Amino acid sequence: MREGAVNRYTLKNAGLFQPNFGAKKWTNPSTTIIAVTFDGGVVLGSDSRVSAGESVVNRVMNKLSPLHDQIYCALSGSAADAQTIAEIVNYQLDVHSIEVEDDPLVCSAATLVKNISYKYKEELSAHLIVAGWDRKKGGQVYATLNGLLSRQPFAIGGSGSFYINGFVDAEYRKNMTRRESQEFVVNALTLAMGRDDSSGGVAYVVTIDKDGAEEKCVLGNELPTFFDE
Amino acid sequence: TLEACCSRAWTSCFNSTSIMAVEFEGGVVIGADSRTTTGAYIANRVTDKLTPIHERIFCCRSGSAADTQAIADAVTYQLGFHSIELDEAPLVQTAASLFREMCYRYREELMAGIIVAGWDPRRGGQVYTVPVGGMMTRQPVSVGGSGSSYIYGYVDSNYRAGMSKEECLKFTAEALTLAMERDGSSGGVVRLAVVSEQGVERQVILGNQLPKFSTV
Numbered sequence: 161m162r163e164g165a166v167n168r169y170t171l172k173n174a175g176l177f178q179p180n181f182g183a184k185k186w187t188n189p190s191t192t193i194i195a196v197t198f199d200g201g202v203v204l205g206s207d208s209r210v211s212a213g214e215s216v217v218n219r220v221m222n223k224l225s226p227l228h229d230q231i232y233c234a235l236s237g238s239a240a241d242a243q244t245i246a247e248i249v250n251y252q253l254d255v256h257s258i259e260v261e262d263d264p265l266v267c268s269a270a271t272l273v274k275n276i277s278y279k280y281k282e283e284l285s286a287h288l289i290v291a292g293w294d295r296k297k298g299g300q301v302y303a304t305l306n307g308l309l310s311r312q313p314f315a316i317g318g319s320g321s322f323y324i325n326g327f328v329d330a331e332y333r334k335n336m337t338r339r340e341s342q343e344f345v346v347n348a349l350t351l352a353m354g355r356d357d358s359s360g361g362v363a364y365v366v367t368i369d370k371d372g373a374e375e376k377c378v379l380g381n382e383l384p385t386f387f388d389e
Numbered sequence: 390t391l392e393a394c395c396s397r398a399w400t401s402c403f404n405s406t407s408i409m410a411v412e413f414e415g416g417v418v419i420g421a422d423s424r425t426t427t428g429a430y431i432a433n434r435v436t437d438k439l440t441p442i443h444e445r446i447f448c449c450r451s452g453s454a455a456d457t458q459a460i461a462d463a464v465t466y467q468l469g470f471h472s473i474e475l476d477e478a479p480l481v482q483t484a485a486s487l488f489r490e491m492c493y494r495y496r497e498e499l500m501a502g503i504i505v506a507g508w509d510p511r512r513g514g515q516v517y518t519v520p521v522g523g524m525m526t527r528q529p530v531s532v533g534g535s536g537s538s539y540i541y542g543y544v545d546s547n548y549r550a551g552m553s554k555e556e557c558l559k560f561t562a563e564a565l566t567l568a569m570e571r572d573g574s575s576g577g578v579v580r581l582a583v584v585s586e587q588g589v590e591r592q593v594i595l596g597n598q599l600p601k602f603s604t605v
Contacts, residue, residue: 326567327542329602351542386545387529 190358191223192320193234194348195291195301196332197313198341201369202291202299205345206234207320207353208361219361224375228253230368231269231292236318242286245276266292270302270309278307289315293368320352320359327351342367350383405574407536407565408438408449410506410516411548411557412529416585417506417514418557420565421449422536423577434577439591443468445584446484446507451534452521453500460491460501481507485517485525493523502533508584536568536575543567554583559600566599 190211195204206223209216223235225246231253235242249272256272257264270290277284291301303315314332316324328348336344342365349363363378405426410419421438424431438450440461446468450457464487472479485505492501505517518531530548532540544564552560562579569575579594 322538324542325538325571326540326544326564327546329567329570330543330563331546347546348542351545354545355541387548387550388545 191236191318192324192349192352192356192359193223193236193289193317194321194324194328194345195234195289195315196336196341196345197291197299197301198338199335200299200338201293201367202301203338203341203345204232204234204289204291204366204368205349206236206364207318207349207359208364209353209359210239211358216360221361222364222377224364224366226250226373227269227290228257228264228292230263230294230373231266231290232366232368232373233269233273234289234291234317235286236288237286238284241284242288245273245284245286245288248276249273263294265294265296266290266300266302267294267297267311270300270304270311274302274304274307274309277304281307287317289317291315291368293370295370299369316348318352318359320349320356323355324348324352338367338369346378347384351386353383354386405536405572406438406451406534407540407568407572407575408451408504408533409537409540409544409561409564410449410504410518410531411552411561412506412514412516413552413554413557415514416508416554416583417516418554418561418581418583419447419449419504419506420561420579420581422534422565422569422575423580424575425454426574431576436577437580439580439582441465441589442484442505443472443479443507445478445509445586445589446481446505447582447584447589448484448488449504449506449533451502451504456499456501457503460488460499460503463491464488478509480509480511481505481515481517482512482527485519485527488517488519489523489525492519492521496521496523504531504533506584508586510586514585532564532568534568534575536565536572539571540564540568554585558583562594563600567602569599570602 193206204224208220210218210221224232226232227250252272253264273288287305293299301315303310353359365376367374408421423436425433425436440448442448442465467487468479468484488503502521503519508514516531517527519525565579581592583590
C-alpha cells in the first residue's frame, strides 16, 4: 500500500481536520509544488505540510499523486478537493488506457484534470500540476490552475511558490540533466519552505522518464542550507 | 514570535514597490523600482524611492507614499538636529531607531515599510529594516515592498557574505528586475545608489538595459 494512500485515508476520516474547516486562511493554496522538464523526462517536487489554520495536521503528506504509471500530479490548495480530483482522474485514465489498449498520453491526463477543474471551478479550490512521460512527446508539464490548460517547460504552484518566482525565473535553463533538475527542484522547495509558513516538512521528489517513476524523500536535515542558516 | 508582516502587507498598500538593500565591506548598495500606482493608474513611472535622510544615510520607502514621505521628512529634521548637537555624523542605527519610534507609535494610522541603509564611521555599512508594524532589525540583505515576495527565494540562494561593490550592484539589479517582471505594481527603471565613506553614487538602469533572464 502506497504511503500516499495511507495518508489519504487518514485525512478523509479525520472529519474535523479537513483543511477546509472555515478559517479564511485555507482559501489560499497552502503548499509548494513544482514540476520541471529535463532532457528525457520530468521531475516533480512538493513539500509535505498540511495545515489547518495554525496547526499542522500532517507533516509528512506526499502531495505527488500517481495518475498512471508514468504520469503524476502535484496537489495544492484544498487537500480534499485536490485528492478527489486526482482519484477521479486516476479512474478515468485507467478506463481510457484499457479502451485504447495503450499507455495514456500526459496531455490526456492533463485534459481530464482541466475538465473537472473548469466545470467545478466555483466549488473547488485546488490547483494540480500534471507531469509525466509518454512515448509521443517525452517529458511534459501541464499547469491546470482554475481550469486553464497550459503546457510549460516548468510550473510552480501553491502559496510557497510566490517566494521562488524570482529564483526559478533566474535559475531555470532548458535541457538540464536529470541530476541538475533534481537539484533545481530541491533547492526551489527548500527556499520556499524557508519563507512560507504553510509549507514545510520534508521534500518529496519524483523523477519520471522512459524507464518509469522513481520516488524519493529528502529529509529535513538533508535539505540544502543557505547563507542565513 | 516577531510579527514581520511585510511580506503580506502588500495586499493593502496604496502604492506598491520593490526595494532592496545589501551591505558590503565599506558601504551599502540600495535599489528600488520606480513605479507609483493609485489603483490601476501609474501616477509616477519615474519615482525616486531612495530618499536621503542625511549625508550618508538613505531610506528606501514602500507602502503609502504619503505616509513614508511624511515620516522621512520628520526623521530628516530630527536627525539633522541630533547631528548638530553631537557635532558629528549620526549613526545609521540612530536613524533606524527614529524611524522605528515613529512607525511603532503610530502603527495603527500608518502603512509604511522602510529600509534604512547607510554608512557611518563606527560600524561601516549597515542595513536596518523597519517593516509595517514598527519592528526594527539589522540584516545583511533586506527586501521590501509588494514585489519582494517573489524574490525571497532568489535572494536567499544568491546572497553571499563578503561580496564586492560591483557584485552587490549586479545582485541588486538582477533581483529587482526579477521582482519587476513578476509584480504588476513594480516596474519602470531600476534606481541604484552606493553609500560609502566616499559619499553617494547614484545610477539609473533604464528598461532596455535591464538584465535579461532566459525565459521560455
